[in-house]
Amino acid sequence: MKKKLLSLGLIAVLLTGCLTGCGSNKNSVRMINVSYDPTRELFESYNEIFAQHWKEQTGQDVEVIQSHGGSGKQALEVSNGLEADVVTLALEYDIDAIEKAGLIEDGWVDEYDDDSAPYTSTIVFLVRKGNPKNIHDWDDLVKDGVGVITPNPKTSGGARWNYLAAWGYAKERYNGDEAQMKEFIKKLYQNVLVLDSGARGATTSFVENNQGDVLIAWENEAYLSMLDCPDDYEIITPGISILAQPSVAVVDSVVDERGTRAVADEYLSYLYSDDAQRIAADNYFRPVNEEILQEYSDVFDLNMKLKTVHDFGGWDSVSAKHFANGGIFDEIYEK
Amino acid sequence: MKKKNKRVIPGFGISMGVTLTMVSVIVLIPLATLVIYTAQMSFPEIIATITRGRVLSSFYVSFITAFAASAINAVMGLILAWVLVRYEFPGKRILDGMIELPFALPTAVAGISLTYLTTDSGWIGSFFAKFGIQIAYTRLGITFALIFVGIPFVVRSIQPVLEKLDPSYEEAASVLGASRTRIFWKVIFPEVLSSLCTGFGLAFGRCLGEYGSIVFIAGNKPYYTEITPLIIMSELQEFDYPSATAIALVMLIAAFLILFINNLIQARNTKILNGNR
Amino acid sequence: MNQNKQSGFVKWLLITISVLFLFVMLVLPLLVVITQAFKSGVAAYLKAVTDKYTVRALLLTLEATLTAVVVNTIFGLFAAWTITKFKFKGKKLLTTLIDIPVTVSPVIAGLIFILLFGRQSLLYPILKACHIKVVFAVPGIILATVFVTFPFISRELIPVLETEGTDEEEAAALMGAGAFTIFRKITLPHIRWALLYGIVLCTARAMGEFGAVSVLSGHLRGLTNTLPLHVEILFNEFQYVPAFAVSSILVILAIILLVMRSVLEHKGKTTKKPL
Numbered sequence: 040m041k042k043k044l045l046s047l048g049l050i051a052v053l054l055t056g057c058l059t060g061c062g063s064n065k066n067s068v069r070m071i072n073v074s075y076d077p078t079r080e081l082f083e084s085y086n087e088i089f090a091q092h093w094k095e096q097t098g099q100d101v102e103v104i105q106s107h108g109g110s111g112k113q114a115l116e117v118s119n120g121l122e123a124d125v126v127t128l129a130l131e132y133d134i135d136a137i138e139k140a141g142l143i144e145d146g147w148v149d150e151y152d153d154d155s156a157p158y159t160s161t162i163v164f165l166v167r168k169g170n171p172k173n174i175h176d177w178d179d180l181v182k183d184g185v186g187v188i189t190p191n192p193k194t195s196g197g198a199r200w201n202y203l204a205a206w207g208y209a210k211e212r213y214n215g216d217e218a219q220m221k222e223f224i225k226k227l228y229q230n231v232l233v234l235d236s237g238a239r240g241a242t243t244s245f246v247e248n249n250q251g252d253v254l255i256a257w258e259n260e261a262y263l264s265m266l267d268c269p270d271d272y273e274i275i276t277p278g279i280s281i282l283a284q285p286s287v288a289v290v291d292s293v294v295d296e297r298g299t300r301a302v303a304d305e306y307l308s309y310l311y312s313d314d315a316q317r318i319a320a321d322n323y324f325r326p327v328n329e330e331i332l333q334e335y336s337d338v339f340d341l342n343m344k345l346k347t348v349h350d351f352g353g354w355d356s357v358s359a360k361h362f363a364n365g366g367i368f369d370e371i372y373e374k
Numbered sequence: 375m376k377k378k379n380k381r382v383i384p385g386f387g388i389s390m391g392v393t394l395t396m397v398s399v400i401v402l403i404p405l406a407t408l409v410i411y412t413a414q415m416s417f418p419e420i421i422a423t424i425t426r427g428r429v430l431s432s433f434y435v436s437f438i439t440a441f442a443a444s445a446i447n448a449v450m451g452l453i454l455a456w457v458l459v460r461y462e463f464p465g466k467r468i469l470d471g472m473i474e475l476p477f478a479l480p481t482a483v484a485g486i487s488l489t490y491l492t493t494d495s496g497w498i499g500s501f502f503a504k505f506g507i508q509i510a511y512t513r514l515g516i517t518f519a520l521i522f523v524g525i526p527f528v529v530r531s532i533q534p535v536l537e538k539l540d541p542s543y544e545e546a547a548s549v550l551g552a553s554r555t556r557i558f559w560k561v562i563f564p565e566v567l568s569s570l571c572t573g574f575g576l577a578f579g580r581c582l583g584e585y586g587s588i589v590f591i592a593g594n595k596p597y598y599t600e601i602t603p604l605i606i607m608s609e610l611q612e613f614d615y616p617s618a619t620a621i622a623l624v625m626l627i628a629a630f631l632i633l634f635i636n637n638l639i640q641a642r643n644t645k646i647l648n649g650n651r
Numbered sequence: 652m653n654q655n656k657q658s659g660f661v662k663w664l665l666i667t668i669s670v671l672f673l674f675v676m677l678v679l680p681l682l683v684v685i686t687q688a689f690k691s692g693v694a695a696y697l698k699a700v701t702d703k704y705t706v707r708a709l710l711l712t713l714e715a716t717l718t719a720v721v722v723n724t725i726f727g728l729f730a731a732w733t734i735t736k737f738k739f740k741g742k743k744l745l746t747t748l749i750d751i752p753v754t755v756s757p758v759i760a761g762l763i764f765i766l767l768f769g770r771q772s773l774l775y776p777i778l779k780a781c782h783i784k785v786v787f788a789v790p791g792i793i794l795a796t797v798f799v800t801f802p803f804i805s806r807e808l809i810p811v812l813e814t815e816g817t818d819e820e821e822a823a824a825l826m827g828a829g830a831f832t833i834f835r836k837i838t839l840p841h842i843r844w845a846l847l848y849g850i851v852l853c854t855a856r857a858m859g860e861f862g863a864v865s866v867l868s869g870h871l872r873g874l875t876n877t878l879p880l881h882v883e884i885l886f887n888e889f890q891y892v893p894a895f896a897v898s899s900i901l902v903i904l905a906i907i908l909l910v911m912r913s914v915l916e917h918k919g920k921t922t923k924k925p926l
Contacts, residue, residue, distance in 0.1 A: 079888050106870045111611040120770035121787040121869040136613050191594055193608040233511050233593040239887040248493040372596040373427060382821045385830025386737050392729040397748050400801055404763040411766055450672050457669045461662055471913040475677050478855035478905030480879030483898040487683040522676050583756025586861045603758045622759045629754035634747045641743060
């Protein structure tokens with residue numbers, strides 16, 4: 040028995056050695072990109088062209104390790120000590136949280152062009168083929184008998200864009216009358232059948248488990264679901280939506296400590312290159328480069344009226360007003 | 375209890391030392407941090423946090439579903455244990471071996487497959503949909519998943535006791551002309567009652583805290599299918615550590631109480647068992 | 652056993668209920684996993700399970716499981732010995748504390764280690780100075796696994812030792828045997844099968860742990876993803892077939908373990924009887 044235990048222990052120690060022993064040498068560098076759920080495919084392709092680009096420039100091999108998850112959870116983990124060199128999250132608010140934890144320096148939003156958001160997206164509807172419930176705009180979602188699927192904005196950063204897009208529509212429709220706007224949002228969320236904890240969970244409920252009539256989704260997610268089964272779904276673009284700006288930033292205290300600032304900085308800058316912008320567009324993110332966006336005008340509906348978070352006073356005030364405890368999102372569920 | 379001299383057996387110091395050290399490092403110190411973080415809030419603040427409408431209703435949902443699931447498991451567990459101990463039939467060993475599967479299947483995988491089964495197009499869900507019963511995305515769905523999670527606890531608590539139970543009592547009662555139901559309630563049930571309580575308590579505690587499988591099947595609608603662990607996750611999402619830890623502390627105290635009462639019952643039980651000998 | 656006295660009807664009714672219950676609750680979910688895993692054929696299945704990241708995740712899972720089993724075996728032996736062979740105050744409190752990890756929500760289990768070793772903790776600067784990474788690294792995952800499986804072995808040992816009593820050990824002690832000798836010669840033979848059974852259970856539970864590990868892992872692909880986390884990631888990538896294929900590895904490992912357990916138990920019973 041004891042011998043068995045000893046040998047088990049030995050194996051464990053050896054394995055640890057194997058897994059942690061593979062350190063880095065001078066001719067290669069390893070960096071960690073902490074991102075959110077829907078960017079997996081995007082960064083898988085981007086990491087390849089970036090590795091080539093970096094090799095050409097410096098002769099160094101770069102290995103980018105990806106971490107994906109809910110945007111807010113990822114921000115929390117970075118604040119708690121997950122050593123990310125760069126973060127590429129769903130919204131500014133989450134990167135602000137890392138800044139507040141003291142890991143990113145103030146002013147990161149202006150570090151790169153377009154509010155440090157190299158690609159954007161928007162919120163659209165995915166409905167079942169033939170659009171049986173005749174859904175064309177936001178007010179169709181609050182009709183009786185329409186089942187809506189959207190993730191919980193309290194647990195999913197991405198879902199906050201969904202919520203805000205609906206709020207933006209209500210604002211326009213009711214000329215800023217808050218009581219009516221709240222009523223609209225309340226009705227909308229009363230129609231929600233499943234409030235998943237993350238965006239991908241919501242898509243699964245809609246696609247795999249056949250729940251609901253309409254999925255409120257990021258444009259890129261909606262296109263990805265279409266790719267798998269093009270005959271089952273249709274994308275509906277509402278008249279008003281929101282310009283979702285997923286932000287990127289270098290985590291200053293980590294790169295300074297690890298000495299990886301150069302590669303991290305180039306990693307984010309290169310996202311604005313033509314090649315990278317095309318990769319973004321191929322993955323159904325809207326490139327910020329206008330010319331490249333025009334090349335893809337057959338994919339993206341460029342006539343949508345897109346609001347930005349600044350129209351609502353920025354994330355700090357939006358978050359305090361809507362998603363904090365006792366905020367509007369709590370209010371609409373109170374009986 | 376037998377009378378004995380204190381600590382005749384050597385080695386008390388070292389074994390107690392090792393035990394205490396490991397309990398402290400793995401359990402006590404980490405749990406203490408929870409108390410310390412909660413202590414950053416004033417008492418009225420803590421009360422205000424844990425009595426918010428949504429939090430209270432999540433306690434209710436967690437409690438009621440965990441209770442229902444453990445109650446069903448208690449009944450089914452008793453039947454299963456009985457069948458596994460008292461009867462011989464082909465495939466018994468396989469049945470017995472399966473009981474622990476819920477331990478080994480990752481909760482997320484369990485949640486995904488159970489949801490797949492119980493939506494109105496799934497194998498089980500479509501059957502119940504005919505009667506207008508929806509399982510997935512309702513409290514029923516949560517209970518369903520919790521039953522899955524809790525199966526091993528009750529069965530494995532009762533099984534050893536039933537195995538030790540001497541059939542001669544039953545035979546005696548039977549010879550004296552007692553009916554089978556009477557024998558069960560008067561002879562067998564009292565013997566397994568305390569281990570049934572233990573199994574129920576463990577399953578209940580485990581179900582209260584279950585997260586991985588529930589988020590998939592629950593639908594997470596506030597005031598309806600939102601469970602407490604999910605509330606903790608959303609507090610963390612808001613970077614509200616004190617609230618998250620305060621709610622977590624309530625759950626921890628609940629878990630501790632359940633176990634403590636359980637251990638009291640168990641200790642009484644051993645006393646009775648030893649006394650009977 | 653006096654089966655003859657039981658009416659056949661009740662017997663078969665109860666067996667049917669049991670089989671039906673286990674079929675719906677346990678077999679169907681497994682069937683879902685298996686059918687989904689092979690939905691796109693064997694080639695797709697093999698590709699998924701031999702993927703580079705899957706293999707790394709498997710290795711990490713095995714590493715965490717082994718460590719948890721070793722630590723918890725050592726702990727379980729000491730704890731069971733302490734609790735059953737000696738009388739002391741606060742015994743109930745101690746057993747409650749040992750049991751607590753079973754009922755603590757995995758979310759909370761992850762949270763407490765983040766609070767203890769994360770960046771806002773007082774310990775963090777010290778760990779940093781020593782270049783020790785705990786959270787979002789392999790040690791954190793191992794810690795979480797040890798935590799959730801903490802009571803599994805001691806729980807199996809305590810009831811067995813309790814029924815054995817302390818007479819034999821006391822006799823040996825009076826004859827002048829040392830603690831270790833008593834343990835090895837007298838206690839260990841009694842608990843051999845319970846110990847093995849506990850190890851199997853602990854292994855099964857450690858392999859499947861998801862919640863607490865998920866909070867502590869950071870989900871670094873190829874570095875800190877265990878098998879259950881890898882399943883979650885694949886699932887989130889809409890790669891349903893590979894997700895279920897990887898799950899099936901866990902299912903198969905679990906079944907192997909449980910078969911082993913069944914065999915062990917059978918052996919245990921047959922060797923115990925002559926005692």
